Amino acid sequence: MNEYISPPEEFFLKDAVTLAPALLGCLLRRDTPDGLITGIIVETESYTEDDPASHAFGGRTDRNWPMFEKGGMAYVYLIYGIHNCFNVTSGMENSGEAVLIRALQPVEGIGLMKKNRMIGRMTDLCSGPGKLCQALSINRSLSGISLMNGEIQIQMPCFSEELDIVRTKRVGITKAAGLPRRFLIKNSKWVSNRA
DNA sequence: CTAATGATGAACT
DNA sequence: GTTCATCATTAGG
DSSP states (O other), rough: SHHHEOGGGGGGGGGHHHHHHHTTTEEEEEEEEEEEEEEEEEEEEOOOTTTTTSSGGGOOTTGGGGGOOOOOOOOEEEEEEEEEEEEOOSSSTTOEEEEEEEEEEEEOHHHHHHHHTTTGGGGGGSSSSSHHHHTTTGGGGGTBBBBSSSEEEEESSSSSOOOOOEEEOSSSSSTTTTOOOOETTOOEEEEESSO
16 A cells, blocks of 8 residues: 555656646655665755756756756756755756755655764754755765666655645745745745745 | 855866 | 856854
8 A cells, every 4th residue: 555656757747847846745765775765845946948047057068967858867966065956857858957856854764864964853854955865865976867766766645635835936046036936835844944 | 144165167278 | 178156055153
């Protein structure tokens, strides 16, 4: 009796602005050598090719190439020299877009997350894009892998649940700062604490 | 509020 | 090949 199932490939072929809210409530599964870690996605942001804030804005490079592949891939990059950020690529091939996963509600492997993060406070485990990558030990070596099967998977709930979704401006960017492309589950205590 | 920290990509020679 | 500004963040005070 699985609560979550792997979505069909078409699920990821939507444009990023459509996929971002669709990923809320989905389960992110991470298989590590030390064990399984899972969490429910509670906060996302979309980044498209025509968006000055997007890595894809300047065209394809050695770093951002997964954004230009068919949806359903991992795109992981390093920011501020320290933090990894995990994105789900979306759209068709040659369309540079992705959805940034910003926060998770921890489900399984919580002991492992605490160990990876070296903290104990539950709400600090995955409440930010850099935090959740550390908790799930996701780094750039995983950029470009398929999310359909493998070390990182996205699964959708079997039974559709009503989610109260809030749409706001994105966080921590200066370009195109006004675009409402951040999506989060209303009243979730697991989202990042930025405005 | 601010320092930490390093890959990235553009603009140069 | 080299230089340099930029960066979708976090932790700590």
